[in-house]
Amino acid sequence: MISLTSPVETRAHGWPAWLKLGGLCLASTGLLLTDSPALHLAAAGTTLALYAAPGAVFLRAGLRALRVALPFVAVLLAWHLLTGDAARGVIITLRMVTLIALANLVTMTTGLSEMVDLVRRLTAPLRRMGLPTHLLETAIPLVIRFTPVLIARAERLAEAWRARSVRRPGWRLMLPLMLGALDDADHVGEALRARGGPLGTTARD
Structure with missing residues (x-):
């Protein structure tokens, strides 16, 4: 997660944190279990559409935050080009960028207090054990x-x-x-x- 809460109010701001994090976990699992280029392209396109839906300001803020991933994208693509496995490199890069973008989307629409409250509820069993x-x-x-x-x-x-x-x-x-x-x-x-x-x-x- 690489962003703070977005100043642009969206519908997702009103969704519970557990729902957004649960969706992120499901999406992450699904992308990790498939190597289909079409599915990864569809996931990346859907994620871009989610960023664009609230408007241009939200889209620019989200894409600006994702610039931190560019060096990793360059390294991954260069490595797979050198090893002769460019197709695999594209799939891995698409997966990584999509997952980072989805995680960033969650943090942009979820306040820190909501995150802390969710973690507190999830760790309640551990707290009862004295941890x-x-x-x-x-x-x-x-x-x-x-x-x-x-x-x-x-x-x-x-x-x-x-x-x-x-x-x-x-x-x-x-x-x-x-x-x-x-x-x-x-x-x-x-x-x-x-x-x-x-x-x-x-x-x-």
Whole structure:
């Protein structure tokens, strides 16, 4: 999941989180069990139609969030071209992009509080066994929240590099990106600790 909740209100915003996540699980299972190019193309087309249905603003926001998958698409296609299995590479790429897009669609139409409530209900049996499920309930929204933040930071670093150099930034952005992520984790850990949060210690460590 790579996006925050969309500011564009859609019908899916009113659907329960369990229904959307259940549909995502069924779609994921179905795509993983088939190697039919026609079915994967149909699934990708249907997913694109779901993005386009709420309007152009929602479509642009969704496609913008999916740009993070482009490097993986390029690597997968290049590898399968080199190994002489281009058809298989196309199927795997379509499957990956469709699944990422569907997961992103769920997060765009589901609030973090709904996600946390659903996780709390699903982990209730584990909680009765004495397991610390509160860690999971806190970690999931943090991951969903900070993934687009890290993506935006990487884009800003790339823009700053291009403004100062004609060379491609590439791996040179990894160190400042990692340092920024660690700094964010440190601040989040301090904030959680100040509020008595369950990740107050582990976030910093």
